[in-house]
Each structure stands twice: as structure tokens, then as C-alpha cells.
Amino acid sequence: MKQRATDDTEKAARRSAILDAARKLYLEDSRQLPSAARIAEAVGLAKGTLYLYFRTKEEIFLALLAQEFSSLLQLVQDVFTSTPVPPPSEYLARYVAHLDRHPELLRLDSMAYSVLEQNMGEAQLRAFKLGLTQGLVAAGALLDQALGLPPGRGTTLLMRTYALTRGLWQSLDYPPAMRAVLADPVFAPIRPDFRGELTEALAEYWRGALLP
Amino acid sequence: MKQRATDDTEKAARRSAILDAARKLYLEDSRQLPSAARIAEAVGLAKGTLYLYFRTKEEIFLALLAQEFSSLLQLVQDVFTSTPVPPPSEYLARYVAHLDRHPELLRLDSMAYSVLEQNMGEAQLRAFKLGLTQGLVAAGALLDQALGLPPGRGTTLLMRTYALTRGLWQSLDYPPAMRAVLADPVFAPIRPDFRGELTEALAEYWRGALLP
Amino acid sequence: MKQRATDDTEKAARRSAILDAARKLYLEDSRQLPSAARIAEAVGLAKGTLYLYFRTKEEIFLALLAQEFSSLLQLVQDVFTSTPVPPPSEYLARYVAHLDRHPELLRLDSMAYSVLEQNMGEAQLRAFKLGLTQGLVAAGALLDQALGLPPGRGTTLLMRTYALTRGLWQSLDYPPAMRAVLADPVFAPIRPDFRGELTEALAEYWRGALLP
Amino acid sequence: MKQRATDDTEKAARRSAILDAARKLYLEDSRQLPSAARIAEAVGLAKGTLYLYFRTKEEIFLALLAQEFSSLLQLVQDVFTSTPVPPPSEYLARYVAHLDRHPELLRLDSMAYSVLEQNMGEAQLRAFKLGLTQGLVAAGALLDQALGLPPGRGTTLLMRTYALTRGLWQSLDYPPAMRAVLADPVFAPIRPDFRGELTEALAEYWRGALLP
DNA sequence: TATGAATGAGTTTTCATTCAT
DNA sequence: AATGAATGAAAACTCATTCAT
Numbered sequence: 001m002k003q004r005a006t007d008d009t010e011k012a013a014r015r016s017a018i019l020d021a022a023r024k025l026y027l028e029d030s031r032q033l034p035s036a037a038r039i040a041e042a043v044g045l046a047k048g049t050l051y052l053y054f055r056t057k058e059e060i061f062l063a064l065l066a067q068e069f070s071s072l073l074q075l076v077q078d079v080f081t082s083t084p085v086p087p088p089s090e091y092l093a094r095y096v097a098h099l100d101r102h103p104e105l106l107r108l109d110s111m112a113y114s115v116l117e118q119n120m121g122e123a124q125l126r127a128f129k130l131g132l133t134q135g136l137v138a139a140g141a142l143l144d145q146a147l148g149l150p151p152g153r154g155t156t157l158l159m160r161t162y163a164l165t166r167g168l169w170q171s172l173d174y175p176p177a178m179r180a181v182l183a184d185p186v187f188a189p190i191r192p193d194f195r196g197e198l199t200e201a202l203a204e205y206w207r208g209a210l211l212p
Numbered sequence: 213m214k215q216r217a218t219d220d221t222e223k224a225a226r227r228s229a230i231l232d233a234a235r236k237l238y239l240e241d242s243r244q245l246p247s248a249a250r251i252a253e254a255v256g257l258a259k260g261t262l263y264l265y266f267r268t269k270e271e272i273f274l275a276l277l278a279q280e281f282s283s284l285l286q287l288v289q290d291v292f293t294s295t296p297v298p299p300p301s302e303y304l305a306r307y308v309a310h311l312d313r314h315p316e317l318l319r320l321d322s323m324a325y326s327v328l329e330q331n332m333g334e335a336q337l338r339a340f341k342l343g344l345t346q347g348l349v350a351a352g353a354l355l356d357q358a359l360g361l362p363p364g365r366g367t368t369l370l371m372r373t374y375a376l377t378r379g380l381w382q383s384l385d386y387p388p389a390m391r392a393v394l395a396d397p398v399f400a401p402i403r404p405d406f407r408g409e410l411t412e413a414l415a416e417y418w419r420g421a422l423l424p
Numbered sequence: 425m426k427q428r429a430t431d432d433t434e435k436a437a438r439r440s441a442i443l444d445a446a447r448k449l450y451l452e453d454s455r456q457l458p459s460a461a462r463i464a465e466a467v468g469l470a471k472g473t474l475y476l477y478f479r480t481k482e483e484i485f486l487a488l489l490a491q492e493f494s495s496l497l498q499l500v501q502d503v504f505t506s507t508p509v510p511p512p513s514e515y516l517a518r519y520v521a522h523l524d525r526h527p528e529l530l531r532l533d534s535m536a537y538s539v540l541e542q543n544m545g546e547a548q549l550r551a552f553k554l555g556l557t558q559g560l561v562a563a564g565a566l567l568d569q570a571l572g573l574p575p576g577r578g579t580t581l582l583m584r585t586y587a588l589t590r591g592l593w594q595s596l597d598y599p600p601a602m603r604a605v606l607a608d609p610v611f612a613p614i615r616p617d618f619r620g621e622l623t624e625a626l627a628e629y630w631r632g633a634l635l636p
Numbered sequence: 637m638k639q640r641a642t643d644d645t646e647k648a649a650r651r652s653a654i655l656d657a658a659r660k661l662y663l664e665d666s667r668q669l670p671s672a673a674r675i676a677e678a679v680g681l682a683k684g685t686l687y688l689y690f691r692t693k694e695e696i697f698l699a700l701l702a703q704e705f706s707s708l709l710q711l712v713q714d715v716f717t718s719t720p721v722p723p724p725s726e727y728l729a730r731y732v733a734h735l736d737r738h739p740e741l742l743r744l745d746s747m748a749y750s751v752l753e754q755n756m757g758e759a760q761l762r763a764f765k766l767g768l769t770q771g772l773v774a775a776g777a778l779l780d781q782a783l784g785l786p787p788g789r790g791t792t793l794l795m796r797t798y799a800l801t802r803g804l805w806q807s808l809d810y811p812p813a814m815r816a817v818l819a820d821p822v823f824a825p826i827r828p829d830f831r832g833e834l835t836e837a838l839a840e841y842w843r844g845a846l847l848p
Numbered sequence: 849t850a851t852g853a854a855t856g857a858g859t860t861t862t863c864a865t866t867c868a869t
Numbered sequence: 870a871a872t873g874a875a876t877g878a879a880a881a882c883t884c885a886t887t888c889a890t
Binding site for chain 2: 862863864865866867
């Protein structure tokens with residue numbers, strides 16, 4: 001990395017490096033957002049420099065989340081613009097696989113509700129939410145087209161799909177400290193196998209949703 | 213309230229008073245858990261006294277959540293032990309209505325993921341989770357019986373139902389600061405009408421899940 | 425000092441101990457207010473304990489200043505309630521001596537203008553100023569009586585006396601770094617002898633003010 | 637303004653532009669010195685450029701103060717070199733009027749004590765103080781001549797006059813937050829009318845000082 | 849000369865929890 | 870059992886100044 005990021009490309013790279021460091025640190029201990037000091041140290045920048053690229057620590061977190069959502073939505077495009085159009089089940093399979101490869105996504109998202117309250121300007125929240133919505137609507141439109149759904153229906157499907165995903169995650173993914181607890185047979189009925197449970201639940205939901 | 217709680221009834225009453233105060237305070241500002249000092253003041257006890265009834269602040273929060281879940285599961289019993297057995301749609305309608313009357317439930321639950329990580333002993337988490345599971349399994353069994361489902365299926369249904377609920381809530385309920393933002397027409401596609409959205413999504417899910 | 429200050433007397437003593445430590449530390453380096461951490465360490469209390477006695481660091485500073493002013497005004501009483509009533513010149517001599525014995529007074533006061541802006545609630549400022557005014561008016565009334573002045577005149581005299589004092593101090597007392605500079609003969613015309621200069625200036629002012 | 641200041645005239649102009657911007661910004665909010673970034677922005681220069689003209693931010697502040705004092709001393713010349721020599725009262729009237737037209741003077745000066753401590757090299761302080769002294773001595777000499785005073789007496793008079801001024805200002809000018817407070821009748825005895833109070837106090841002082 | 853990206857020191861305050869009374 | 874005084878860890882952010890470009 002150059003000593004100074006002077007043009008826009010270099011600046012974007014630096015921004016990106018900060019996000020990468022934050023993600024990495026977060027995965028090491030996802031009980032809490034890494035401190036600004038640790039992130040700075042990990043990127044090899046001074047604390048103050050972080051604040052040239054993000055106005056608050058929460059903004060870093062939000063940018064990370066935006067990246068994650070963006071790549072999740074990208075999947076819709078990847079799947080439904082290929083020909084012949086694959087069946088929804090293929091999308092769901094790849095969706096689950098994507099979440100598996102990006103364990104930070106649902107963890108970050110599950111902290112979002114608490115974090116967003118704390119230190120975010122309305123404008124920043126709006127921008128974040130707007131970007132998300134636009135991506136969602138665009139992906140939904142693709143779905144409408146590929147599956148011959150009425151306009152807007154794809155967006156709804158995607159949103160409910162993600163809602164079910166997030167809800168299940170929070171029921172089934174427990175902090176390390178909790179893992180031991182869940183091994184106990186009394187917990188069998190809630191089978192803490194996120195991937196299998198998600199696959200099945202989504203299949204049920206989509207079956208109901210796509211009924212004529 | 214007596215000055216000193218000597219017998220078990222009095223102690224339970226005091227415990228209960230603490231939880232009531234905590235719930236009330238939380239509803240006044242659900243962006244964060246009320247501080248131990250404020251709760252104490254609201255119940256009319258000294259700060260230290262709180263710690264005679266709960267080991268940590270998070271334990272108060274967890275006890276509250278347990279109460280909420282318990283009353284939500286109670287609904288299953290209320291509905292499915294009546295004769296003739298009402299159709300699932302009635303359960304769903306009453307479920308949605310219950311959530312409406314208990315706005316603290318989903319808010320508390322949405323903070324749980326972050327909070328539980330922070331300051332909970334494993335034993336306490338286990339106890340909480342165990343109680344929840346037992347209630348869930350019992351309610352699931354009732355469902356199995358009433359609807360003639362295979363054993364364990366009711367539990368699964370209830371868990372997925374709640375997962376969808378929680379996931380949608382987090383997508384659609386935004387902090388006061390965010391409300392204004394969501395009013396913007398660009399956000400129309402994600403219709404921030406939690407109740408309607410939930411009703412429809414649950415109907416779809418149950419339709420898919422109950423298909424032969 | 426007891427481990428815990430339970431009654432009001434002990435609390436007042438603790439408050440006082442904090443102020444004493446703050447004054448001592450300030451005199452050691454009057455370029456800036458000592459940090460909360462250093463004060464706490466000096467009194468032998470935890471940082472947090474300071475905030476049980478004062479709401480902000482600035483409040484400590486203000487309380488200190490209030491003490492100083494109070495003892496300065498006390499002097500008026502000491503002098504002008506004795507019989508026979510001594511001449512004003514005696515009061516002035518003792519006034520100058522008092523300032524000499526309390527080097528922190530004028531230093532603190534000279535920082536006040538900047539500090540007060542920073543972190544003070546209006547209510548606290550008001551309380552401070554009000555106390556000061558009441559003390560000033562009471563002392564002024566004593567002066568009126570002792571010297572047979574028209575009502576209110578004593579207050580005015582005292583205020584102007586202090587104004588001249590503070591103004592001269594700021595012209596003549598320079599930070600250690602500056603001392604060397606002032607030794608230079610080119611500065612002779614402004615004779616950096618605060619005590620002498622003050623004595624003479626006050627004599628002139630009072631002469632003019634007490635003319636018939 | 638040219639892009640690059642190459643000769644001395646251009647450099648002086650740039651220096652002057654910086655001071656003007658600093659003064660303007662300071663008047664907008666005199667609770668604190670404007671930040672280097674804001675000054676740079678206001679002049680249309682980069683932050684770094686400021687440091688080509690002033691070594692520290694405090695040096696900017698000091699240069700500003702020097703300007704102000706210089707124009708205040710200029711008044712002595714304006715008044716006492718006219719013929720016939722006007723009475724001291726006229727000088728005092730114009731002195732008060734000047735302060736009225738230059739609200740930044742006393743405000744800046746009142747912050748000086750705190751600020752000067754913090755970040756000034758001894759050499760810079762010396763230069764500042766020296767300039768001030770020379771101006772004061774020169775003005776004092778004019779006074780001696782005009783009023784037939786013993787040598788050095790004029791300098792003393794001016795210094796004490798300014799001391800009284802500064803001291804009264806600090807007693808009577810309060811930050812905006814304090815204004816509301818002072819409106820309260822309990823504060824009447826200290827009549828927060830700087831101009832009137834100053835006029836009267838100076839009259840008394842000069843009367844006493846010019847007595848035979 | 850001018851720029852502006854990078855630096856990094858520095859400090860208050862909150863609040864869950866403990867424990868002397 | 871109840872009190873409430875005492876504890877102390879923990880971290881974001883600003884902004885004057887430097888120096889690579």
C-alpha cells in the first residue's frame with residue numbers, strides 16, 4: 001500500500017482495506033465490533049486516519065453490512081439471468097451455500113438492530129436502507145421476470161426469504177459459550193443444525209408462496 | 213410493599229416488581245436496556261438490592277424475555293385445547309394480535325443476540341434455553357395432537373413461525389429515527405406494515421408446511 | 425479518612441478533600457486544570473468516586489473558585505466589623521496580603537473565562553454567580569455601613585477593586601516560561617512587581633472613588 | 637489573490653488575509669479559537685499553507701491580539717497629538733467607544749492567559765510582549781508630554797487603565813449561556829452594563845490618579 | 849510554494865457490580 | 870435483607886501539526 005492515497009482509486013482501495021480488516025477482526029471475535037484502535041492497527045494506519053474514511057465506527061460496520069447484502073443480492077442475478085432459467089430450488093441451494101461461506105453476514109446483521117440505534121445519523125441510515133431497497137427491488141424484478149411472477153412479488157419473496165433466514169439464525173446460532181449447552185439431548189427438538197433447518201424451512205415457505 | 217421480604221411469597225413479589233419496572237422502563241425507551249440504577253429507583257429499592265434478586269442486569273432482561281415467551285406459548289394451549297379444534301388460521305390471527313399487544317416482546321428479543329453475548333454465565337443461558345425448549349416442545353405436542361401431525365412436527369412449525377416473525381420484525385420495525393426515512397415512497401416496496409406483512413407471510417408459510 | 429462517607433459530615437469532608445487535592449495539584453502546575461485521574465489518585469479515591477461529589481470536572485474547578493472568593497470576601501467582614509473601624513488603607517493592605525497568600529486565586533480566576541464556556545450547565549453557572557453576588561452585596565453593605573457610604577456603593581467599590589486586581593494580575597503575572605523574558609530591561613517600564621503595582625493602583629483608585 | 641505568493645508584498649497580504657479570516661471566524665463564535673482547518677477553508681488555502689505563514693495556531697491568535705493592541709494604542713496618539721490638547725475625559729470617551737467597536741479585543745485578550753500557556757515558544761512570547769511594551773512606552777511618553785506628567789507616569793496610567801478595563805470586562809461580559817442568568821434581578825447589584833460601568837470606573841480611577 | 853493525507857496523543861465519564869455498614 | 874458509597878475498566882474522536890507529493 002502506498003504511503004498516501006492521493007487519487008480516488010487509491011482512496012477506494014484504502015477504504016476497502018479498512019473494511020477487510022474490520023471483517024477479519026470481527027470474525028475472530030464476533031461478540032462485539034472491534035475497537036477503532038484495533039482496526040487501525042490491523043490495517044497499519046493511525047486511528048485518526050480511519051476517521052478520514054468513515055465518520056464513525058458504526059459507519060464502518062454499516063458499510064460492511066452493505067457489502068455483504070450486496071453480494072447476497074448479486075446471487076439472484078447470477079442465478080436467474082442464466083439460461084435456461086434454473087428452478088427456484090437451485091437458487092435456494094446456492095443461497096444457503098453463500099451464507100455458509102459468509103458467516104459474518106448473519107452475525108453482523110444480528111447485531112445491527114442494537115448498533116444502528118446508537119450512533120448513526122438519520123441521513124446515513126437512510127442512505128444505507130435506500131441502497132438496500134433498490135438492490136432488493138432490482139433483484140425482485142429479475143425474479144418476477146424469470147419466474148413469470150406479478151410485479152413486486154419477487155421483492156416480497158426475497159424479503160420474506162431473508163426474514164426467515166435471519167430469524168432461524170438467531171434461534172439456532174449461539175455464541176461459543178452456548179454451544180456446550182445445546183449439545184444436551186434436552187435440546188434435540190430444536191436441532192441446532194442451521195444449514196439443514198434453513199434448507200427445509202425455505203423449501204416449505206417457497207412451496208407455499210409459489211402455489212397457484 | 214413490605215420493607216423486608218422475608219418469606220418466599222414476598223420475595224417472588226419483589227422479583228416480579230423488579231421485572232415490571234424493567235419492562236415499563238424499557239417500553240419508554242427501547243433503544244437500550246434501562247440502567248440498574250433507574251430500575252432500582254422505579255421499584256423503590258436500592259441498587260444493591262436488585263442484586264439480591266438477580267445476579268446480573270442481563271439476568272433481569274432474560275427473565276423478562278422468558279415471561280414474554282411463556283405467554284406467547286400459552287396461546288397455543290389456549291387455542292388448541294378448545295373444542296372443536298379451530299383451524300390454524302385462527303391461531304395465526306390470535307398470534308399476530310398477541311404480538312401487537314406486547315410490543316416489548318420482539319424488541320427485547322431483537323436485542324437479545326447482542327446482549328446475551330456480553331455478560332451471561334453459561335448456566336443461566338442454559339436454564340433460559342431449557343425452559344424455552346421445554347415450553348416449545350410441550351406446545352408443539354399439543355399442536356401435533358390437535359392437527360394430527362407427526363410427532364415433533366408441531367415444535368418445528370412453531371419454531372419456524374417464530375423465526376419468520378422475528379426476521380420480519382427486524383426488517384420492518386425501525387427505530388424512531390428511522391421512521392421518517394421509511395415514509396419515503398422509495399421504500400414502498402418493502403411496505404413497512406409489520407402486521408399485514410406478517411399475516412401474509414405466515415399464511416404462505418403454513419400453507420406450504422401443511423401441504424400433504 | 426473512613427472507607428465510606430455515610431453521613432453528611434463525612435461527605436462534606438470528602439468533598440473538601442477532593443477540592444484540597446485539586447488545589448494542590450493546580451498549584452504544582454497552573455497551566456492547566458489537573459486531570460480527573462490525577463485528582464482521584466491524589467485523594468486516594470477511584471476516578472468514579474469523584475463523580476459522586478461533582479458532576480463534571482469543571483464543577484470541581486468552580487467549587488474551588490467559590491471557596492477562594494468566599495475567603496476573600498470574608499476579609500471584608502474581618503476588617504470592617506472591628507472597632508474602631510480601621511481606615512480603608514488597612515483593608516487594602518490586608519487584601520493584598522491575602523492575595524499573596526493565595527496565589528491560586530487569581531490564577532484560577534484567570535482561567536475561568538475560558539473554562540466556564542466549556543462544560544457547564546446554565547444552572548450551575550447561575551448558582552455560582554448567584555452565590556458570588558450575594559456575598560459581594562453583603563460585603564458591600566458592611567462597607568457602606570462602616571464608611572458611611574450610600575447604599576450599594578460598597579458593592580461597586582469592591583467589584584471595581586477586584587477588577588483592577590484581576591486586570592493587573594493578568595498584565596503582570598506571566599507563566600514561568602515568560603519570567604525570563606520579563607527580566608529583560610526593555611520591560612522595565614511595566615515593572616513586573618505585582619504586589620507593589622497593585623498596592624499603588626488600588627490606592628489611586630480608592631482615592632478617586634472616595635473623593636467627596 | 638494570486639495562486640502563489642512570491643514576493644514580500646504578496647506574502648504580507650496572505651498573512652493579513654489569514655488574520656482577517658481568523659478574526660471573522662472568532663467573532664462568529666468567540667467561545668473558542670477557530671480551528672486551523674476552518675481558518676484555512678475561510679481564506680481559501682490548504683491547511684498546510686497556514687503553517688508557512690505562522691508556526692502555530694496560537695501564533696495566529698497572538699498576531700491578531702498584537703493588531704488589536706496596536707490600534708488601541710494608536711488612539712492615544714490620535715487624541716493627544718491634536719491641538720489644543722483635549723482633556724483626559726475625551727480620551728476616555730474615545731477609548732470606551734473604540735472598545736465598543738472592537739468587541740474581539742477584550743474577548744481575545746481574556747482567553748490569552750489560558751492560551752498563551754499552552755503552545756508558545758518563549759521567543760514568540762518575548763517578541764509579542766516586547767512590541768506591546770514599546771508601544772505602551774511610546775504612548776505613555778506622549779501622555780506625559782500632553783498632560784505634563786513626570787516621565788513614565790503616562791505608561792503607568794495606561795497600563796492601569798487597561799487593567800481595570802480587562803478586569804471589569806471579565807466580571808461583566810458573560811458567555812451567551814450566562815446572559816439569561818444575569819437578567820435575573822438578584823444580579824442587579826453587579827449591573828451587567830459594561831460600557832456604563834467602565835466609563836464610571838475609569839473616571840474614578842483617573843480622578844484619583846491625577847490628583848496632585 | 850502549495851497541498852491535503854496521515855498522524856497519534858490525550859481524557860472524560862458511565863455504569864454494572866461489590867461490599868462496608 | 871437492605872442500603873448506597875465506592876470502584877475502575879473501557880474507548881471514541883478531535884485537531885494541531887507534519888511531510889510526501
